Amino acid sequence: MYLRHLEYLRSIIEHGSFAGAALACGVSQPAISQGMKSLQAHFAAPLLVRQGRRFIPTDLARTVAAEAASVGERIDALPRVGTGPAERHQMRVGLTSSAAMVCGPVLYQGWCVPHGRRSLALSTADEGSLLTGLRQGRLDAVIAPRPRKFDHPDVSAQRLYELQPLVYARRRHPLAQARSLAQLQGAAWACVGPSVSGPVDVLTEAHRVRRMPAPRMAVRCPDFSSLLNLLAQSDLLAVVPHPALLGGAAPLVAALRLAEALPLYDMWLFELRHRKSRFGPELLASLSAAGQTMV
Secondary structure (H helix, E strand, O other), rough: HHHHHHHHHHHHHEEEEEHHHHHHHOOOHHHHHHHHHHOOOOOOOOOOOOOEEEEEEOOOHHHHHHHHHHHHHHHHHHOOOOOOOOHHEEEEEEEHHHHHHHHHHHHHHHOOOOOOEEEEEEEEEHHHHHHHHHHOOOOEEEEEEEOOOOOOOOOOEEEEEEOOEEEEEEOOOOOOOOOOOOHHHEEEEEEEOOOOOOOOOOHHEEEHHHHOOOOEEEEOOOOOHHHHHHHHOOOOOEEOOHOOOOOHHOEEEOOEEEEEOOOOOOEEEEOOOOOOOOOOOOHHHHHHHHHHHHO
């Protein structure tokens, strides 16, 4: 059970709809729906009851939300325990899997190397969880794609670089010669998840605008290393947003030469507005250059 799914439930109760909860949590509405499906799987009785177009929380849902609030308050208090001068020398950055591969080395070179006492605490998760951690003070910054319609008054957002996702398959895949999305209909796909935006969404969006059935996600992987290992040994297809993620799998997989380009998506730096930024101009320039030069 993910804590963010409990946050989604609390937000649904507070705002009265999935759309309102998505806006408040800074995620997409499908992410809220998927989170509720995952949370419901842990309970025999329903958490939400449909009435017309609305979902009404049951007594069980309100009890679960109340307990989650208590847990959340205790977790929120943890970062405030033992604060001291050492924290000034540590930067806590949350990144999505692709951002970690591209930006991790740059963050180390720009933050730690010039100052011997500094350290980094990097963590990876989906965009929604990372932005929640930022707003709750558990992270100093987040590098991730910007969730659709995300605009929080306490969070500043600065675009770092643009990504051009490509579809990859193992070499000699039966569909390796495909030249259009239409020729990939019926194929099974793998992705890194859970995610509320990014490579999975651009693929779905590319199908949607062409009025094609949504791609079938057969496998969700925890990171790109496991995804690429799976890709190299199966007939699954996957979207990989950045060639830096290929690593040792590069000789085993190849990008399909499709006539249609998948939608671009951007990588952003998020910070709290009321805190002084720890990203100077040189570090920002290095992060932007890393994303562009490796595309």
